[in-house]
Amino acid sequence: MKIILFIIQKEFKQIFRNKSMLPIIFILPLLQLVILSNAASFEVKNIKFSYVDHDHSAASRELIRTFQSSDYFDIIAEFPSKKEANLQMQKGNVDVILEIPIHFERNLIKQNYTNLSVSINAIDGAAAGVSNVYITQIISSFNQSIKMRLQIYNQGNEVQPENILTIPSFWYNKNLNYKIFMVPGILVLIVTMLSLFLSSMNIVREKEMGTLEQINVTPIKKHQFIIGKLFPFWILGLVILTVGLIIAKVLFNVPILGNIFLIYLFTSIYLILILGIGLFISNHTETQQQAMFIAWFFTVIFILMSGLFTPIESMPSWAQKVTLLNPIRYFVEVIRMVMLKGAGFNDIKSQLVIIAIYAFAINGFAVWSYKKTN
Amino acid sequence: MNFDIAIVIAIEMNIKVQNISKSYNKIKAVDAVTFEVNSGELFGLIGPDGAGKTTIFRILTTLLMPDEGNATVAEYDVVADYKAIRSSVGYMPGKFSLYQDLTVEENLEFFATIFGTTLAENYALIADIYIQLEPFKDRRAGALSGGMKQKLALCCALIHAPKVLFLDEPTTGVDPVSRKEFWQMLKRLQLKGITILVSTPYMDEASLCDRIALIQKGKILKIDAPQVITANYEKLIYDIQSKNTHGLIHDLKNYSSHYSVYAFGEFIHYIDKNVDFKPEDLQQYLEEKNHSDIIIKKAETTIEDVFMDL
Incomplete structure (x- = not known):
């Protein structure tokens, strides 16, 4: 025990003496939290909208006016022909082209039916999808109102319009504020990244410096060395979580509805898992660069498949199964459930058990593959 | 009638190496090496770079397992009793391998602690070396000069009062004055009963050993006292x-x-x-x-x- 404490003390000394690492450990992650949380938005605004109006009728002008009055669209230009509009789309000047065909109004009145063509720049698929939804909504509401008026006009008598109004109610995030949704997720990302990178580079560093060779001829035990080396990063992870939670509360006003100790309980087990992965990477690399690269590789996969930026429900089913192996996925779920929904111990029990088993397995494997002799 | 029975136990602390071989990717780094070091002896492995000296050290300090043959250090087998060896030998690798970002004192305390001892307990053994380091005890190891680093490494290897000391090219890259000083230190340690196995590429240091083994391409060419080796050379130079x-x-x-x-x-x-x-x-x-x-x-x-x- 005394030896473990001594190694921990030595590790902390080394961390605090490394002047180039200190800001990387403490300042950059928090900057990341502040910047990413403000910037990583799923809202698509200021869509560059253009149109080609072949009809020039009251109905076509009204349609365009509805787009004008929407917050999401900036009307960039009206083009005389589709060809020219396409050219501008190719140059990247417009994102959406609405083409209103000739006899648009006449067909609506006579046949009760007409076509509209919409072209969307889908280089950014996600944004294109969102634009599509907005456009469809605007057109269908326009459709309803114009139909009604045309019917009144046609039949010459007053018909009471039938209106079904849907008022959505967003639970757990009333104003659909994406920050409330994102901040806990980004906090997870930062805690994970930091502890994984630091722990995977740490033992490799001793290899690189040659100090591991000196350590290996001492009677120090495997578990003493590993615990002594990793424990400081477990503490660091919890410190970063604490600072992140304070920022989330103070700066972003993210609600913390559940018991905060549940988050700590989960994180403390989760960190053991992450440190185990770090140890495993350390064992199988020779230099800090190699360790860094492998840690980076895993982090990217973990992040992209965590449900943080893209919902897991919309992934193909094989990918959904892969996310079951992704520790970040569970942490994102738990932190959102506890903070936003006020989930209790029973609600996160299954995630907790999965992570605990996972941590046990990974650490067992990592310790087993750690060799003092080769 | 009374019998006074005096039992004298002569502890034979030595190194025995028998037919040790080790290959890296089919290249034989050490080829059927056999030698013995008596207790309290200062034994030198003399040979050029790449002769296999470091591999022998790594096998004897339990960092590597030999492909063939067996070896004992202080009567412990290097494979079976590696744990016992680790607590009873001191090893100073060729490359400086202490914590550069810890101070002189912190390095010493660290190694003392993991060997389950304290600086005070074995201070007598390292006193005359540590005295030279004392003015710099709060300086980080990375900021020391080459000679000072080497003295610190020696102190760290001695902190647990080992019975056998392994020094792998301790004087490589050290100035001539420090080299001379270093060998004087080794002689003093030898007087304290420590068996020392040292390797060096410098032939002039060979004559300072009690016995030497000339080694090249993983094979031992000659083992004897340096004076005997030179005296037996019959050609006129x-x-x-x-x-x-x-x-x-x-x-x-x-x-x-x-x-x-x-x-x-x-x-x-x-x-x-x-x-x-x-x-x-x-x-x-x-x-x-x-x-x-x-x-x-x-x-x-x-x-x-x-x-x-x-």
Whole structure:
């Protein structure tokens, strides 16, 4: 025990003496939290909208006016022909082209039916999808109102319009504020990244410096060395979580509805898992660069498949199964459930058990593959 | 009647290496090496870079497992009893491998703690080395000079009062004054009963050991006391000097009865094939080749000369 404490003390000394690492450990992650949380938005605004109006009728002008009055669209230009509009789309000047065909109004009145063509720049698929939804909504509401008026006009008598109004109610995030949704997720990302990178580079560093060779001829035990080396990063992870939670509360006003100790309980087990992965990477690399690269590789996969930026429900089913192996996925779920929904111990029990088993397995494997002799 | 029974136990603390081989990717780094080090001996492994010295050290300090053969250190087997060896030997690797970002004192305390001892407990053993380090005890190890680093590494290897000390090229990259000092320290440690196995590529350090093993390409060529090795060398070596050193080597190599010619400090070492070699003949030959200020005299045999001839 005394030896473990001594190694921990030595590790902390080394961390605090490394002047180039200190800001990387403490300042950059928090900057990341502040910047990413403000910037990583799923809202698509200021869509560059253009149109080609072949009809020039009251109905076509009204349609365009509805787009004008929407917050999401900036009307960039009206083009005389589709060809020219396409050219501008190719140059990247417009994102959406609405083409209103000739006899648009006449067909609506006579046949009760007409076509509209919409072209969307889908280089950014996600944004294109969102634009599509907005456009469809605007057109269908326009459709309803114009139909009604045309019917009144046609039949010459007053018909009471039938209106079904849907008022959505967003639970757990009333104003659909994406920050409330994102901040806990980004906090997870930062805690994970930091502890994984630091722990995977740490033992490799001793290899690189040659100090591991000196350590290996001492009677120090495997578990003493590993615990002594990793424990400081477990503490660091919890410190970063604490600072992140304070920022989330103070700066972003993210609600913390559940018991905060549940988050700590989960994180403390989760960190053991992450440190185990770090140890495993350390064992199988020779230099800090190699360790860094492998840690980076895993982090990217973990992040992209965590449900943080893209919902897991919309992934193909094989990918959904892969996310079951992704520790970040569970942490994102738990932190959102506890903070936003006020989930209790029973609600996160299954995630907790999965992570605990996972941590046990990974650490067992990592310790087993750690060799003092080769 | 009373019998006073005095039991004297002579503890034979030594290193026994029997037929040790180790290959890296089919290249034999150590090839059937056998040697023994008596307790309290200062034993030198002398050989050029890549001779396999470090591999032998790594096997004896339990960092590597031999492919073949067996070895014991302080009566413990290097494979079966590796744990016992780790707490009873001190190892100073060739590359400085202490924590550069910890201070001198912190490094010492760290190694003392993981060996389950304290700085105070074995202070007597390292006192005369540590005294030189004391003024810098709050300086980080990375900021020390080469000689100081080496003294610190030695202190760290001694902190747990090991019975056997392994020093892998301890003086490589150290200035001549510090090298001399270092060997004096080793001699003092030897007097305290520590068995020392040291390796070095410097032939001049060989004569400071009690016994040496000359090693090349993973094989031991000779084991004996350095004085015996040089005394047993039967060929006569001549120191030769002239104004044009480069031309001298060339011309000596063209001399019909030459055996070997190589630069040795300010002189050229020359050995002739013939037992009845007359220096006057060579003098005459060199004068014909327009050399001036020619000196030819008998040289004292050194380990290097023996090594060059192996």
